[in-house]
Amino acid sequence: MSTAAPAKTDRFEIAGRAFTSRLIIGTGKYRTFAEMKAAHRASGAEMVTVAVRRVPLDRSTESFLDHLDPSLQILPNTAGCYTAEEAIRTARLAREALQTDLLKLEVIGDQTTLFPDNEQTLAAARVLVKEGFVVLPYFTDDLIMAKKLLDAGCPAVMPLAAPIGSGLGIQNPANLRIMREQLPDATIIVDAGVGTASDAAIAMELGADAVLMNTAIAEAQAPAMMAEAMKLAIGAGRLAYLAGRMPKRLFASASSPNTGVVR
Amino acid sequence: MARRRKYAVLSIRPSEVSELLLIQVNGDRREVKEDTSLLELIVILNLRSEQVAIELNQTVVRRSQWQATVLQEADKVEIVHFVGGG
Numbered sequence: 144m145s146t147a148a149p150a151k152t153d154r155f156e157i158a159g160r161a162f163t164s165r166l167i168i169g170t171g172k173y174r175t176f177a178e179m180k181a182a183h184r185a186s187g188a189e190m191v192t193v194a195v196r197r198v199p200l201d202r203s204t205e206s207f208l209d210h211l212d213p214s215l216q217i218l219p220n221t222a223g224c225y226t227a228e229e230a231i232r233t234a235r236l237a238r239e240a241l242q243t244d245l246l247k248l249e250v251i252g253d254q255t256t257l258f259p260d261n262e263q264t265l266a267a268a269r270v271l272v273k274e275g276f277v278v279l280p281y282f283t284d285d286l287i288m289a290k291k292l293l294d295a296g297c298p299a300v301m302p303l304a305a306p307i308g309s310g311l312g313i314q315n316p317a318n319l320r321i322m323r324e325q326l327p328d329a330t331i332i333v334d335a336g337v338g339t340a341s342d343a344a345i346a347m348e349l350g351a352d353a354v355l356m357n358t359a360i361a362e363a364q365a366p367a368m369m370a371e372a373m374k375l376a377i378g379a380g381r382l383a384y385l386a387g388r389m390p391k392r393l394f395a396s397a398s399s400p401n402t403g404v405v406r
Numbered sequence: 407m408a409r410r411r412k413y414a415v416l417s418i419r420p421s422e423v424s425e426l427l428l429i430q431v432n433g434d435r436r437e438v439k440e441d442t443s444l445l446e447l448i449v450i451l452n453l454r455s456e457q458v459a460i461e462l463n464q465t466v467v468r469r470s471q472w473q474a475t476v477l478q479e480a481d482k483v484e485i486v487h488f489v490g491g492g
Binding site for chain 1: 431432433434451452453454457458459460461464466468469484485486487488489490491492
């Protein structure tokens with residue numbers, strides 16, 4: 144068995160696009176643009192999310208996109224949408240402006256928890272897939288919903304670990320593990336709720352293909368440092384997953400020989 | 407003999423009269439001159455065309471069509487751009 148980290152060959156793919164980095168990060172909540180750019184660089188991420196909003200007409204605004212590294216793949220989201228219709232309209236606008244088919248689909252069901260409305264998400268996914276979008280849907284970690292989204296033509300699914308911005312980490316590891324085992328060929332990206340590096344490592348150990356996060360980095364005391372921690376954690380988690388962990392045991396299993404002890 | 411009254415006469419040629427249309431832009435009511443195109447609207451609003459997308463009456467209008475798309479009374483325009491988000 145090779146002991147070298149399979150970094151260069153271990154890519155994950157979305158609709159024909161290959162990514163080396165398994166960390167996708169957001170662009171929201173940073174204190175300054177400089178802090179955001181430093182975090183992005185430290186993370187090694189190749190794809191970042193952005194939101195779509197009405198232009199404020201009463202004041203001049205600088206262009207947000209100008210502050211992003213041009214080599215980054217932009218993934219527009221439909222954050223803030225509460226119905227399939229709003230999400231579909233937002234998606235179409237984003238595609239026109241960015242000339243990309245990639246889309247993070249978010250249809251929220253509740254303002255306090257920001258939990259997704261899975262039903263509306265599925266409805267929007269069906270329409271958008273037909274229109275040629277590469278739909279990456281954010282949803283609750285539900286195997287049945289994952290199957291429906293994949294059947295609808297989504298090339299990947301993005302189950303949440305915990306509520307957006309909560310930093311609670313993987314709240315239902317069994318669900319993620321079940322999803323990976325029951326959908327061995329699906330691309331699963333854990334999105335939302337990651338708080339610190341170990342959360343990201345656990346997501347990868349459970350078999351996720353990638354992790355998407357924003358608040359965990361942006362609200363860290365030192366975002367660029369946390370971004371690097373996340374990069375390392377995701378790398379470590381991925382390696383551990385590929386290495387195949389030892390089984391858990393209820394009882395002990397000695398590591399040193401039982402016989403020949405001086406008595 | 408009746409006194410002749412003097413009138414100040416404003417001579418307005420019909421072509422100078424420009425009708426104002428009432429439209430909605432990003433949820434707010436706004437008046438624009440008739441025959442204003444979407445491209446002209448972007449200029450009036452001082453926006454950079456390469457950074458925004460426009461929806462007119464719930465349909466996205468491609469940038470290449472902005473100049474040819476003329477606003478009508480009661481049109482609803484949504485102009486969006488990108489901001490930070492997760």
